[in-house]
Amino acid sequence: MFLPILLLRWWGWPGFVAFAVPNILGCVAFGYVFTPETSRRFVARYAPSIRWFAWVTIAFQSWFGSWADRRLGMQGLLGTSVNWADLCRLLPLLFLMFPGSGRFWMIAGTVCxxxxxxxxxxxxxxxxxxPPVVGTMTPMSLAWAAPFMAFGFLLCPVLDPTFHRALQQSPSRHSFAVFGVAFAAQLLFAASTFNAASGLMFVAWPIAAQLILQTTFTMCAMVSVTSPAALRSWTTAPAWLPKFIGRPSWAGFASVLALPIVGMALGRFLLDLLTAITVDVPVMMPASELLASVSSLTSAGEATYMRCLGFYGIIFPAWLLLKLRRVPAAVAWPAIFVAAAAAERGMVGARTSFLLVSLGVIVIAALWQSDNLIKEPEIAIEDGRSQP
Structure with a gap:
C-alpha cells in the first residue's frame, strides 16, 4: 500500500499507472496461464522457492507494519491506547498448526x-x-524504471503460494478476473491516501485500519500456507521437519511456537539495523543518539522498504526465469547478484538507468548457451513426485 505513494511522489500518475497495470495483469493472468493440475505440479517442483517467497513476505510485512506505526505516525489513530498493529501481528501464530480450509480463506478474503x-x-x-501529473523525477527516469517494474510484477505471482492455493481450490479461473477488479480498487485506495504537501500518506484512522488489515491478512495467509501442518502435506516436505509436526497436537504447537517469534523478531531487528547504517550521520555519534536519529528519519525507512521490494522486483522473478530456462547455477547466481547490485543503485540511489542494466543482465543470462557448462537435467513430474 506504500509503494503507490512513492511512485506518485516521484512521477505522478504516470508512475502509478506503470506500476499498477503489470501488477494487475500479472495477478489476473496467473489464473489463465495455470490450471489446478499444472499449479500442483509447479508447487511440487519448486516448493523450496515458494516457501522462501512466503517467508520473505512474512518478514517484510512484519517489518513494514512496525515501521508504518513508528515512522508514519499511525499509532493512536484508532482512538485507543492499545497498539492494535502489534497485537494483530501476533494473529498469524494461530495459523501455524491450524492453517484453515479453502472455504475459510475464501470467506476471510471476501470479508477483508x-x-x-x-x-x-x-x-x-x-x-x-x-491527481498529480508530474513528480520530483523526470519522465525519462520513469522510462528506465517501467520495464523493471513490469518484469517483477508480471512474474512474482507465480511464486506466491496463496495464488496457487486459490487457483487449486477455485471453482473457476474467472475468479482471478474478479480479483483483478478488486485489486485495482485496492490500489486506487492506496493512491487516494497520497498527500502532495508532505509526499507521504494522509494520516487518518481509515488508512491506519487498512494498513493493519492488509498486513495482518497477508501474514496470516502466508503463515497458513507454510505452517507445519501445511508443509507436512506438501509432496516435497523438508527433510528437517519432525514427523509429529503437522498433527494438531498441543505438543507440536508448543515445539514450533518459538520459531516464528524468534524469526520475526530477528528479521525486524536486522531490517532496523539496515535502516540505521543507511542514514548519513556523524561517525562518532553515540549509539543512543544514533537510534533516536534513525527513528526520526522517514527516508531511512523508505530505503529499507525499497531494498525489501528488491526481492520482488528482481531476485525472485530473476531466479524463476533463469530456473525455467535451466540456466546453470554457475551463471544464474552471479547474474542475480550483479542484477541485485544494479537494482540497489537504481532503486535506492535514484539512478533508474541502472534498473535497465539490472534487467539486461538477467535477460542475457536467460539467453545463455554454452556447451562448456553442464545444464541441470529436467525433472519429470509424475503423480506429484519428482523423479530424475
Whole structure:
C-alpha cells in the first residue's frame, strides 16, 4: 500500500499507472496461464522457492507494519491506547498448526475485501480528486524504471503460494478476473491516501485500519500456507521437519511456537539495523543518539522498504526465469547478484538507468548457451513426485 505513494511522489500518475497495470495483469493472468493440475505440479517442483517467497513476505510485512506505526505516525489513530498493529501481528501464530480450509480463506478474503471498500468509502477520494501529473523525477527516469517494474510484477505471482492455493481450490479461473477488479480498487485506495504537501500518506484512522488489515491478512495467509501442518502435506516436505509436526497436537504447537517469534523478531531487528547504517550521520555519534536519529528519519525507512521490494522486483522473478530456462547455477547466481547490485543503485540511489542494466543482465543470462557448462537435467513430474 506504500509503494503507490512513492511512485506518485516521484512521477505522478504516470508512475502509478506503470506500476499498477503489470501488477494487475500479472495477478489476473496467473489464473489463465495455470490450471489446478499444472499449479500442483509447479508447487511440487519448486516448493523450496515458494516457501522462501512466503517467508520473505512474512518478514517484510512484519517489518513494514512496525515501521508504518513508528515512522508514519499511525499509532493512536484508532482512538485507543492499545497498539492494535502489534497485537494483530501476533494473529498469524494461530495459523501455524491450524492453517484453515479453502472455504475459510475464501470467506476471510471476501470479508477483508468488503472491509477495505468500506474504509475506502469512509476515507473519501482524497488525492484522486486532484491527481498529480508530474513528480520530483523526470519522465525519462520513469522510462528506465517501467520495464523493471513490469518484469517483477508480471512474474512474482507465480511464486506466491496463496495464488496457487486459490487457483487449486477455485471453482473457476474467472475468479482471478474478479480479483483483478478488486485489486485495482485496492490500489486506487492506496493512491487516494497520497498527500502532495508532505509526499507521504494522509494520516487518518481509515488508512491506519487498512494498513493493519492488509498486513495482518497477508501474514496470516502466508503463515497458513507454510505452517507445519501445511508443509507436512506438501509432496516435497523438508527433510528437517519432525514427523509429529503437522498433527494438531498441543505438543507440536508448543515445539514450533518459538520459531516464528524468534524469526520475526530477528528479521525486524536486522531490517532496523539496515535502516540505521543507511542514514548519513556523524561517525562518532553515540549509539543512543544514533537510534533516536534513525527513528526520526522517514527516508531511512523508505530505503529499507525499497531494498525489501528488491526481492520482488528482481531476485525472485530473476531466479524463476533463469530456473525455467535451466540456466546453470554457475551463471544464474552471479547474474542475480550483479542484477541485485544494479537494482540497489537504481532503486535506492535514484539512478533508474541502472534498473535497465539490472534487467539486461538477467535477460542475457536467460539467453545463455554454452556447451562448456553442464545444464541441470529436467525433472519429470509424475503423480506429484519428482523423479530424475
Amino acid at each position: 475485501t468488503a472491509a477495505s471498500f468500506v474504509l475506502f468509502s469512509t476515507n473519501g477520494l482524497g488525492a484522486l480528486n486532484n
